[in-house]
Amino acid sequence: MKARNPRTGQEDYEFAASSRDEIAAQAARLRDAQPAWEALGPDGRATILMRFADAMEAATQQIATTLTIDTGRGAVSWIEVQGAIGNIRRWASRGPDLFASLDRGPKASATPGVEIVTDYSAFPLFGAIAPWNFPVILSHIDAVPALMAGCAALVKPSEITPRFVEPMRDVLAQVPELPLAYVMGGADVGQALIEEVDYVCFTGSTATGRKVAEAAARKLIPANLELGGKDPMIITASADPEWAAGVALRSSIVATGQACQSIERIYVDSDIAEPFIDALVAGAEKVDITHPDPNAGHIGPFIFPPQAAKVQEQIDDAVAKGAEVRSGGTVEDLDGGQYLRPTILTGVTPDMLVMREETFGPVLPVTIYDEIENAIAQANDTEYGLSAAILAGSLEEAASLASRLDAGAISLQDGALTSMVGDAANQSRGTSGLGPSRMGDTGMTRFLREQAHIRQTGQPLPIDAYREGQAG
Ligand code: NAD
8 A cells, every 4th residue: 555745745655454364363463462461460561551652752753753754744743742652651650540449349239148349351352443633642542541451452543644653563562562563554454453353442534433333333342433523612702802813723723623623613702703803814824834844834734635625625615605714715735735724714604514514624614603692502503522612701701601512522711622631531422422431531441341240148049939829
């Protein structure tokens, strides 16, 4: 298979897709290794995960360099690798305490004479299927807590961004005790992985998530889905308009908006709409694309060309239906890379594609509201429910509105905080996901199976207790 360089448009990297037999062999090898891994106990596994983090840290340069080529972004790649290492260290330090806090009993049952002990064991083989937007973080975000729980882990990164796997395989060679392996390829490899594993975590689009859920249902294994979003941000009349514009801009355009938790709809109170939009446009004009110098500017090319075409289609649809482009608006093809400057749209209406479908680009459609009730209703008028944000004059005011938003995580006085905070448990709503939270303690405990040890401390019932003719 070939991978494309998003800065040049050239397919300049070749890699071998895993065959069905190779995937089965990897899965069998991991299954063989898993009992010894689980038997190490939480402290033993945490020690090895810390070594994994150290080896990854020592290879940061190599990993970030390949990631920079695949994603067309330098600073974000370094931050991403640091984030992935932080995720390993966080689970390695939290894991042992979390195991110690599990309720094992014995405790009295409501059934007289019986007490209950709970034993925990990991699903033997965990599988992850990851997207291209944050290839390193999202390939490991669920695999690491699964490993901490005692599972072996088989990971399929996106075929659009495969380059980081080479340096990661070198890292894994330094930690041979860690039962983690990668398989490479597209949809067929994803389906083959589901056939092999006992638990699957999928991060990607809602459309593919449905196919993964169907395959997992046929196999009767749990599937956790982390899918798309159309995150709203509400800005109330008491918010400082310039401050709010800065927060909205960053939350929407970081990583060229190719983040699930990007702010994709803005609702601003009419009292501050004018200074807010002026500040937003002024801020957008100060943002540079990273072309021609990849080491200057803020936002890079689109990673995946069909995404750029989809974003342009949404902008064109909005304009055709009466929206006004206040900045940006046109995808530029520069030396084979496709770039879009921050695009601010006003005069948008709920029927426009840009208000209904996930955009995954640096586009900010702004809606002006008069009543907060109306803003909340419009923010909730979506099939998605990933996350949302509220900016107000005070944290108290923002907090008073939070529960009314129909989404899994609400950022208050900031935007897109789920990209920076790994320990806030949240469950996506609507078509944004399914299953227990990957953040917070359930991120690990979901991979443990409870086995009940039901102890009879009195006398077992004799068969005569069931003899006919003695009722009443
Ligand atoms: P995608 O759904 O196209 O692909 C994701 C992965 O699924 C890839 O590895 C792909 O090879 C694999 N795949 C494709 N078809 C498959 C099939 N039939 N069976 C099994 N696997 C299959 O997603 P993408 O375009 O790579 O990523 C962008 C999407 O990911 C956006 O919708 C974004 O919102 C979402 N996302 C969600 C989160 C979250 O935490 N909720 C985080 C990041 C990205």
